[in-house]
Amino acid sequence: MLVTGIEILKKAHKEGYAVGAFNTSNLEITQAIVEAAEETKSPVIIQVSEGGLKYAGIETISSIVRTMAEKASVPVALHLDHGTDFNTVMKCLRNGWTSVMMDASKLPLEENIKVTKTVVEIAHGMGVSVEAEIGKIGGTEDNITVDEREAAMTDPEEALKFAKETGIDYLAIAIGTAHGPYKGEPKLDFDRLKKIKEMLNIPLVLHGASGVPEEAIKKAVSLGINKINIDTDIRQAFARRLRELIEKDSEVYDPRKILGPCKDAMKEVIKQKMILFGAAGKA
Template sequence: MTLVSTATLLQDAYARGTGVAALNVITLEQAEGTVLGAEQAGLPVILQVSENAAKFHLDDPGPLAAALAVLARTSQVDVSLHLDHVTRTTLLHRAAECGFSSVMFDAGPLPYEENVATTREAAWWGHEHGLLVEAELGYVGGKASQVESAHGDGVRTDPDQAREYVAETGVDALAVAVGSKHAMTTAEAELDLDLVARLREAVSVPLVLHGSSGVPQPTIAAAIRAGITKVNIGTITTIAFTRPIRQKLADLPALNDPRQYLEPARTSVSAVVAEMVATVGLAGTQRS
């Protein structure tokens, strides 16, 4: 098992009618915990670096991506690298050189025609440089640039428009708005599974669920059976990472060795990831 392309993982999961978990990571320790969790589950995983994470790392995803590539190459499971929620063309153009095999180009907040034109250009560039390109149609709530409610009018992804959008942009995967919301700290979101099924019938590319930390695990499994392939997870692992650090520093206020609080944080992430990766990777049935 080793570093593989996101296209390989998505195509395999799509063909088998199951899912693949995509975990956002910010630090090396969080990434190590994520890979350890995937190894515990014995299932592949996509490591994702968001545009915001790249900004945190001095606006350069290269060093973190290099470390993730080493983790992937030495992993006991297949791992791919994905650059997530990219809005800037300059960052898009760094994706391939930094070792990412896929990118999510986020023009979702733009008016439809502008979204199509911008995403088409991004997909063309990405394909010229060997990248799988994911895009978003609809509004997944929880981001300041988007509408607030994941249940309001004009928010959910329309299947007919999705069919048109994929054909016009040439994207390889489509993130859809079906009721989830970014940055939720509790699993209370309700998904429109009928809409997921209709979207699956409407388009011929893998569907992506964003904001999955806020979705109960049985509902995630049901969404995969309905047609979701890639499941993005972030907030739940950052909570798992932060909680032990906060507790350790509260218990030992004189502590100044970061290894003593980062190790339990890494272990905490691995436990959560193992459970989530299993939920995603073992869900679904063979599709015809």
């Protein structure tokens, strides 16, 4: 069933688990996400980045996700990941997204508040949930790059001001994660996370979670993370299986015989994440 983001995350916030938000840009990834959610009986958020929209086409990817979500036996939300462009956010609202992220985190705080508040007013008027970001997540994702040395942690007082003045439904915070593969083991600022959760008392989002050790993920969830973004782990599972197939049979040419096993590899990774996050059985 297709639902809003806050319908899924309100329950996670109340019961103390996290919902996986998995990026898609085509049919096979979407199939892997929905099948994994149904097999583990997990609520799930399927998200598309601006790069994913450009690759697949906004109407096409909307149709794929919405069709599968409406037939799914578990709650599914369609989310815009890192919407940095106001017009792109509006296009997603017009094309059936049930959750959007307005990422104006590169702007000064007051400007971020102003832009995000406008999106919240419009989206809420359409019954759509809104995520925003304060602080900067390190690394690179699509067209967003933050030097890891300059990545700023989220300030709890600023986060409280931001949440109150914008009316957002959930907030992405910077506590030491990064987009893309890690060069070493990430060190998360759990004290900062705990303080922000206690002050805001809303669902919190962890970006750049691919590659974060399982114990760190579990602790983050126990301290109030309710939405965890995963993209790189899925891409790597796809690439590994693809290489294995080609090495085993260089003459294979049927896309179904190539993409089918790759989909299954992605699905297994997604199922593992759903179980790790505590979402399995929560649908």
